[in-house]
Amino acid sequence: MFKGEIHMIILVADDERWIRKGIIKMIDQSRLVGETQVLEADTVEDALTLFAEYRPQIVISDVKFPTEDGCTLCERIYAIEKQTRIIMISGYDEFEYVKRALAYRAVDYLLKPVDKQVLNNTIQRCIEELTADLHITEEGHKESADREQSAGDAARSVDIQDVIKDIEDTIRKNYSEKYTLSGLALKYHLSEAYLSTVFKKRTGISLTSYIMQVKVERAKELMMTTQGKIWDIAAQVGYPDQHYFTKVFKKVTGESPTEYKTKLNRELYGEEHV
CATH class of the missing domain: 3.40.50.2300 (Response regulator)
Known part of the structure; x- marks a missing residue:
């Protein structure tokens, strides 16, 4: 944790x-x-x-x-x-x-x-x-991840690439589910430290950031293709708490869901209706 x-x-x-x-x-x-x-x-x-x-x-x-x-x-x-x-x-x-x-x-x-x-x-x-506890834990994880990477061979490198691709596909296909590093690590029989390290190394972003980006992109698609309310769209992409969804959306896009939808409606319909 x-x-x-x-x-x-x-x-x-x-x-x-x-x-x-x-x-x-x-x-x-x-x-x-x-x-x-x-x-x-x-x-x-x-x-x-x-x-x-x-x-x-x-x-x-x-x-x-x-x-x-x-x-x-x-x-x-x-x-x-x-x-x-x-x-x-x-x-x-x-x-x-x-x-x-x-x-x-x-x-x-x-x-x-x-x-x-x-x-x-x-x-x-x-x-x-x-x-303070987190910093101590992260140092231990880094050492652990370094040891696991050093012990890995070419076959494992191929395997982990398949795992990363499968994780990406799973999150994109089932974007309404709740994902955590610990849950995905358990599913693929990997340590959290190792999965966190290799995911960022191979994709360029952290697993947490990837999950948020996928969910926000899907929310933007739903805003464009449906007339759903913000709270309903938030629930559809796995955020039952609208307030938290708004914070995630703004972190990824720089604007709130309401601001984004208002701008989208203006571009699509020439009017503001949210």
Whole structure:
């Protein structure tokens, strides 16, 4: 986890909607580097489901839920991924929960009402720690990839070229699917470090960038050939979160989907209808 480019995912878990929305609103995304996606859950079960699917690097959770508590969430997350940074939120009368959360390696706890500056400073500290861990991991991956390449022979070189072509074809044909480096590496029985290195070496771009480019190009085609809404087109190319789709689209093209579609309609029809 957390290999290659950081795509920051933050999960906010609280059973009270107004608290979740308030925390999400307080997160200063201008201080975050790269793409950021914020998820939300109102139960421990939903939080664990989202964690298993998206593997957020930072989890912000209340210590108390109606049926389970945030300490249980903390324990179960660390059983899956020990690099996750968990920030617990508590009231003044919940210190026993806080002690349990810290025992399960929660990085910090914030008292209600949550202070915006304290929240963002804590998130920033988590990101700095994650970035430091990432640099250490990348150095290890580079050494591992170098060793694997040195051990490879001509036959393996041919095989990996076939694998790269198959990956490209698969992503283009099934652009609506969700792809990850770890998932593709597992499918082709390769280490993540080796696949990441050879893919970029042979294509000139990272696997993550290739996936985004394919999905955005297909989204542009759908905008040209259909009258689908932005949210519908986003879902068709594998981005159920329209906000995240917009960030990816703008990163690849330099403009938002709405701006692109407005310009396209103007060119095709001489009018602006999105």
